[in-house]
Amino acid sequence: MKNEKRHPSSAATRPATSRDVAKRAGVSQSSVCRVFDERWNSKVSPALREKVLAAARELGYCSNAIARSLTAQHSGIIGVIISEDFNEFYYDVMRRITNSLQELGMRVMLFNAAPYRDVKQVLRSLLEYRVDGIIVTAAAISTVAEATLQESPVPLVLVNIYSRTPFCSSVICDNYSGSQNMADYLVRSGGQRFAYISAENSKYYDISDRREGFLNGLRRHGVYDCILESGDYTYESGKEAARRLLDRPDRPDTIFSCGSRMAYGVMDVARYEYNLKIPEELSVAAYDDTFASALDSYRLTTVQQPSQELSRTAIRLIRQAIEGPSPIETVYAMPSLEIRGSVRRTSE
C-alpha cells in the first residue's frame, strides 16, 4: 500500500540553527541562545524575547542538544543496560526507571546485553555518547561482563547484581532474606517435606543466595532435609522437575521454586498429571511475583521483589554519583511475601 506522500526526510532541509534565528530576528546569536536558556531568559528584555520567539517559531527552531552537550561536558543521557532474557519483573523496573529519568529531564539510552553479545561493545557505545551515568538492570549478567563494567569511567549503578567486591553503588534485592522468610512461612504453615527447585547457571550471575537462604531458613526451624531439584526458569523445566519430585517415594509436600514460571509448571503437573489438590495435598511457592501468580487458577504465594524501591534507589544512587564524588553504597531492598492460596495452612 504505497502512497504519494513522502516522509519528512525528503524535505532534506536541515534544521534551523540559532544563527538562522538570529539573522531572521535581527539580533545576535548569543541572544537567541539566552532566550532558550532557562537560567538566562529572565534577564532578556521582553522585546527581544518576543522577536526571537517569533523568528524561532517561523523557522521551526529546536535547539540542538548534541551541540549543547559538546560544551556542557555532559549529555543528559543515562545509559540503561538490560539483560536479553528480561522477564516481567525487569520490564517493570525498566519502565519505572525510564519514567523517573524522564521526569528528571534526563534521557535514556537503552541497550540490550544479551549474554552472548559483547558487553564491552555496549559499554563502548555508551562511553562514546558520553552518557552521564549507567544503570545496569539485569536478571542475569555474566561475570566477565562485570569485569568489563568495572572499568567504566562514568558513574555506574547496578540493580540486582551482587558483586563480591563492590566497585560501584548498587541496589539489590535481598535474595537470602526473601527465601529465608519464605522458609519461615512454609514451616510455620505446616510443611513437612520440602523441596527446592533451583536454576543455577554458571554463565549468569548466581542466585545461590535464594537456595542458601531457604535452606538456612528451614534449618532454623530444625528442618535439615530438603530435596534439591533444578530447572532453567522455564515453565517446561518446572514441569519436568515436578515429575521427578512427585515420582519420588519420599514425595515432598512443599515445593519452593526460585522462579515463578517453574512454579506454574509444578502446579499444573501436580494437579493435572498427579491429581493432587493444591494446597491441600501439595504446597507450592516461588520467588518472583509475576502476573499469572495473581490469577485464580494459580493464586501462587510468592516472594515479591519491590520493583518500586529498587528503581527509586537506583535513581537516587545514580544521581548522587553524577552529582559528585559520593561513597559507594550497597543498598539492600527487602522483598515481601505475597501470601495467596497455594500454601496449605495447618498449624499456628
Add this chain to the structure above:
Amino acid sequence: MKNEKRHPSSAATRPATSRDVAKRAGVSQSSVCRVFDERWNSKVSPALREKVLAAARELGYCSNAIARSLTAQHSGIIGVIISEDFNEFYYDVMRRITNSLQELGMRVMLFNAAPYRDVKQVLRSLLEYRVDGIIVTAAAISTVAEATLQESPVPLVLVNIYSRTPFCSSVICDNYSGSQNMADYLVRSGGQRFAYISAENSKYYDISDRREGFLNGLRRHGVYDCILESGDYTYESGKEAARRLLDRPDRPDTIFSCGSRMAYGVMDVARYEYNLKIPEELSVAAYDDTFASALDSYRLTTVQQPSQELSRTAIRLIRQAIEGPSPIETVYAMPSLEIRGSVRRTSE
C-alpha cells in the same frame, strides 16, 4: 553500607580527546581521527597507526560520538516511544526493535509516553537530540498525540497505530482479519451463541476493528447475533463481564475477548464460580497471545500478533525513510491463530 571506595566520577578527569592522543603520539589530530575512522584506517601507515593506538590505549581514549554527530548531521540515534501501559506484547516488540537497531549500530533513546504526559514534550526532546528517526510503538496512544507526531520533521514509523490519514509509514497488525479469522474458527468449531468483550476507551486509539472483524466474521456464516460486553483490559474486568454474561438467560457458549487478560478472568469465573467445564460447556478465545495463555491451566486459543514481523518491518521502514525520500508505506501484518484447548470442537 557505605564504603571507602568512590565512584569514578570523583576522578573528575575529563576524557582524553583526539588532540590529547595526537600530542602524545606526536602526530596530527587529523591522523588520530583517521585511525579511528573505518573508512580511512586502511590508508594510514602501519607505523602511524601503531603509535596512535598505543597513545590512545595509554590515555584510555574513546572517540566522542556527540562531537561526531555534530558535523555528521546525524546522531545514529533512533527515538523509540512506547506507551506507558505497555503489555507483554509491546515489551516483546520493543526488545526486538532494540536488538535489531543495536545490531545495525544504531542507538535507542527510549521514551515512555504515558497518556497523561505531554507527547509534545517527548517529541521535542527527541528532536533536540537530533534523532535520525522515531519509532512509535504503542498499545494505546491518544489521537492528540497523533496530531503532534504529524509535525515531526524527522522520519517516523508507527507500530500498531492506525491512522486514517497516513502521514508516515506504519506497520499494523490487521485487527480486522485477526478477529474475522477467529470468528471463522469459532463458528466452524461449533459455536452457537456468541459474545464479544470489548475494551473501548475514547482517549486511546480505538480497536473497534477487532469488534467489527469479529461481528463480520460471524455474519459471513449467517450468525447475526452476538452479545456485546465490555471491560477495561484487566483480569478483574474480565471476571465481571463474565458474570454478567453467564447470568443471562441466553447464556453464550462462546466468548471472544479483545484482550487475553480479560479472557483469563472469564475462564476463572466460568470454572470456579459457575462450575462450567472449558471447553466442553464454554468456549473462550482472545485477542493477543500472552504468556499465561500457554499454561496448562488456561490453554487459551488466541489471535497472535506477529511481533517479529512487526518489529522487522518497523526497522525496515525506518531505515528506508532515513536512507532517503521514500514513499509512505502502510504494511499490514497478518496475525495468526494460536489454537489451544479452550475452544470446543464439535463440527467440521
Add this chain to the structure above:
DNA sequence: CAGCGAAATGACAGCGGTGTCATTTTTAGT
C-alpha cells in the same frame, strides 16, 4: 640521482551551541 605521481600526513575551517568578556543601552542619583 633528478623528477614525477601517488600516497600519507598535516593544517584549518566549520558543525551549533556555551561562556566570557567587551560594548552598548538603560536606569538611577545628584
Add this chain to the structure above:
DNA sequence: ACTAAAAATGACACCGCTGTCATTTCGCTG
C-alpha cells in the same frame, strides 16, 4: 542634564570531531 552603575546585548573563542585542501613523504622510472 550629566555621570556612574547596572542591565542588556553582541563578539568571539572554544567544545571534539569531520572534511577539504595543502603539504610532505615515498616509491619508481629513466
